[in-house]
Amino acid sequence: MANPVGTFQTYQAIGNREDLENMIYSISPTETPFMQMAARTKANMTKHEWQTDALKSAIGTNAAVEGDDPGNTTVSPSTRLFNYTQIATYAFNISGTQQAVKTAGRAEELAYQLVKYSKALKRDMETQLTQNACAAAGTSGAARVSAGMESWMSTNFTTTSSATSATSPGFSTVGAVSPVDATTQVTVTAAVVQLVIKGAWNAGGNPDVMMCGPYNKQKISGFAGILTNTIQQRAGGQATIIAAADSYQSDFGLFRVVPNRFNRDRTIALLDMEYWAVAYLRPFQQFALSKTGDSDKRQILAEYSLVSRNEAASGKVVDCSTS
Numbered sequence: 001m002a003n004p005v006g007t008f009q010t011y012q013a014i015g016n017r018e019d020l021e022n023m024i025y026s027i028s029p030t031e032t033p034f035m036q037m038a039a040r041t042k043a044n045m046t047k048h049e050w051q052t053d054a055l056k057s058a059i060g061t062n063a064a065v066e067g068d069d070p071g072n073t074t075v076s077p078s079t080r081l082f083n084y085t086q087i088a089t090y091a092f093n094i095s096g097t098q099q100a101v102k103t104a105g106r107a108e109e110l111a112y113q114l115v116k117y118s119k120a121l122k123r124d125m126e127t128q129l130t131q132n133a134c135a136a137a138g139t140s141g142a143a144r145v146s147a148g149m150e151s152w153m154s155t156n157f158t159t160t161s162s163a164t165s166a167t168s169p170g171f172s173t174v175g176a177v178s179p180v181d182a183t184t185q186v187t188v189t190a191a192v193v194q195l196v197i198k199g200a201w202n203a204g205g206n207p208d209v210m211m212c213g214p215y216n217k218q219k220i221s222g223f224a225g226i227l228t229n230t231i232q233q234r235a236g237g238q239a240t241i242i243a244a245a246d247s248y249q250s251d252f253g254l255f256r257v258v259p260n261r262f263n264r265d266r267t268i269a270l271l272d273m274e275y276w277a278v279a280y281l282r283p284f285q286q287f288a289l290s291k292t293g294d295s296d297k298r299q300i301l302a303e304y305s306l307v308s309r310n311e312a313a314s315g316k317v318v319d320c321s322t323s
Contacts, residue, residue: 006239009231019316021105022104023105024105024112028123029123029261030123031261032123032240033258033260034126034211035122035125035207037212037273037276038273038276038277038278039278040277040280041277041280041307043085043279043280043303044281046084046144047084047137048083048085048279048305048307049080049283050081051078051079052078052079052306052309052310053079054203054310066121081308082135083135083147083298083304083305083307084136084137084145084147084307085279085281085305086128086143086145086146086278086304087303088125088128088304089302090120091123091300092298093296093297094113094295094296094298096294096296097294100294110298113298114286119302121284121301126262126263127262127263128148129149130144130148130150130260130262130264131149131150132148132151133148134147134278135147146306147306147310148267149269149306155312155315156174156314156315157201157315157318158315158318159182159319179264179318185320185321186321187219187320188219188220188268188317193270194251196270196315196316197250197251197252200313201252205272205315206310206313207253207270207272208271208273209255209258209269209273210269210270210271211258211259211263211268212258212263212268212269213260213322213323214259214261215322216265216320216322218265220258220268225248226249265322266318266319266320266322267316267317268320269312270316271314272313274313275309275311275313276306276307276308277306277307277309278306279304279305280302280303281305284302285301285302286298286299286300286301
């Protein structure tokens with residue numbers, strides 16, 4: 001139909017107000033499961049150190065003659081380990097004019113950006129904490145780097161591939177070696193996962209967290225030990241079919257299957273979180289930088305290091321297919 005001649009429409013109007021929702025929608029994920037589950041401790045130096053120890057293997061023939069004068073047992077020293085603190089930071093300027101204008105979706109631009117980049121900083125830290133990067137001491141012109149979770153686990157591991165490049169699975173005591181990825185990736189199996197769990201349990205650990213990326217979360221959902229392929233019925237509500245792997249019953253205990261968007265999908269970590277911590281030399285903080293013009297400058301940062309209290313309590317399956 002045609003409008004009557006002379007009808008005044010919104011297309012010609014000049015003074016109509018804009019219709020902008022007073023909300024900003026962000027889909028970016030902010031969950032940081034490893035950082036949330038790890039213990040929090042204090043660092044007092046850029047090189048953070050700790051010690052590990054273990055009992056000697058049990059001996060079933062430990063029997064002494066009555067009245068015997070025993071010889072001395074050889075005493076084994078503890079192992080001294082370390083990692084370096086890494087500085088994660090963002091800095092930004094907001095002009096005085098932008099601070100003064102009326103904004104939609106946030107009361108103040110500076111406050112909004114502080115919240116936004118604080119979330120980004122946590123995501124960066126979660127990514128670094130779970131990577132296979134080795135440590136770096138840093139120099140006056142190069143940043144210090146904290147060795148990530150993957151690079152610590154050198155006792156209990158298995159590769160889904162037979163590639164020889166996977167024979168350097170973990171971190172050296174001086175922090176100079178990163179694991180080497182195999183060129184071939186293979187679909188993970190329950191048998192391979194069970195092998196790593198068994199190794200960690202034999203070493204004295206009690207891992208109960210299976211951390212993985214999205215692709216292998218779906219593969220784990222197909223394991224025979226998954227407990228949650230069930231139907232839940234709440235009183236007065238509609239039945240819900242749960243088809244995702246939330247728990248995995250292994251021969252050595254029950255595991256929570258935790259998907260993580262920021263660790264590498266090609267590695268499945270079997271973690272005893274009692275033996276992982278994040279040491280903070282400087283906890284999360286924000287401060288104003290020197291004002292040199294018509295803008296407000298802010299910096300946010302955290303200085304932290306990953307502490308692997310005893311890597312043998314955990315393990316990993318590496319070189320898993322991701323597609």
